[in-house]
Amino acid sequence: METPETPRVKVLEAVSYALRAYRAMFEGNLYKALYYCDESLRLQSDFLIPLFLKGLILTSLGKVDEAIEVFNTLVRLGDKNPITYLFLGQLYGIKGSCSDALKNYKKALNIEDNFPSAQFLKLLCLESLGKYEELLEEYDKVLRVAPNLKILYVKKADILRKLGKYYEALECINKALEKDPNDINALYLKGVLLKRMNKFEEAYQVFKKLIDELNVKWLDALRHLASICLTIGEFKEAIKYAEEGLKIAGEDPTFLYYIGKAYERLKEYERAKEYLNRCIEKKPSYVKALLSLAKIHEEEGNYEKAADLYVKSQLYMDKHVKRDLD
Known part of the structure; x- marks a missing residue:
């Protein structure tokens, strides 16, 4: 026969297990902590503290689906802790469900609008989703x-x-x-x-300024500057920056093309052909390089070679068009 004290004893015992779980978790003994959480929840299934701890432990163990289930149980039980929603958002993010992650970050911010972590993660989700x-x-x-x-x-x-x-x-x-x-x-x-x-x-x-003054040698920055130099007629500078790119990236087809194109514009055709051929060797479908090389051969009167290159460039262009249509 149960005495009136039994429910209270159960509550106190559940609290005791929850405290042991907390200590074991911070001592790094996660499986022991998980056992204490389960024991606490066996005595009181709607006890929010061991549920929250269990969610943290499962997250640490990489058990994403189980952790989501636990945190969602907390939500169903009426938990209003914004951190619960933050963890749910992160777990959905790990699963690749950015939409569900975003919903939970928004719920966290509805509870606590001054929550920088949730705000930052919400911004990442919005960008990832293209919103x-x-x-x-x-x-x-x-x-x-x-x-x-x-x-x-x-x-x-x-x-x-x-x-x-x-x-x-x-x-x-x-x-x-x-x-x-x-x-x-x-x-x-x-x-x-x-x-x-x-x-x-x-x-x-x-x-x-970025490259010369601040010494930023990003490949994309070098590509942009070499391309701009070609556009505004600074051909020797185009060669200079493209060569810097080659030192970093090796036989990069784009840098090789820029150098070849710059030499073409300087009418140094032998150097131009050298770099354009290297570009095509690395990337046979580089249509701009094929066209530039064809133009040089045409200028030199080598019409057969020029025609062959024009045909190759057209074939690659046709393939690109067909691929885009498919």
Whole structure:
């Protein structure tokens, strides 16, 4: 026969097991901690503390599905802890379910709006899901509270670039550069934007500062600058920056093409053919290199060779068109 004290004893025993689970977890004995959590929950199945600890332990053990089930049980039992939703979001993110992750980050922020971890992860999800308009709204909310976060101006500018809003993106990136004129990420993005807007001389100056003054040797920056140099007629500089790229990337077809094209424009045809042939050797389908090489052979009166190259370039172009249509 049960006495009136029995339920209270069960509660106290459940608490005791929960405390043991907590100690075992922080001692690194996760399986022992998991056992104590289960014992606590056996005595009181709706006890939120051992449920939360069990979710943490399963997460640490990499048991993602089981951890999700436990944290969802907490939610069904009425848990209003924003950290529960944060963990659920991260676990769904591990599973690759960004939509479910986003829902949970939003729920965490509905409970506690001043929750930087949830806000940051929410921004990552929005970007991953391509929800750019909503992402821009979130950036603006954060910037109203923390206007000196230059990295957010850079991120916002990059999203505006993806949306094709180049002038707005440039305005945004300039705000980041007002705070730090030597911010290399902001400078790189500004160069990309200016190039996309056909402001080649300005883009040239930005990439020159990035590479020559700040010694940033990113391959994409070198590619952009070599390409711009070809566009504005700085052929020797195009060769210089493309050669720097080759030192880093080895026989990169794009750098080889830029050098070959620059020598072609300088009418140094033997050097041009050397680099264009190296480019085609690395990437036989490089149509621009095939066309440039064909043009040189045509200029030199080698019409048979030129015709052969024109045919090859057309075949590769036809393949690309067919692939795109398929």
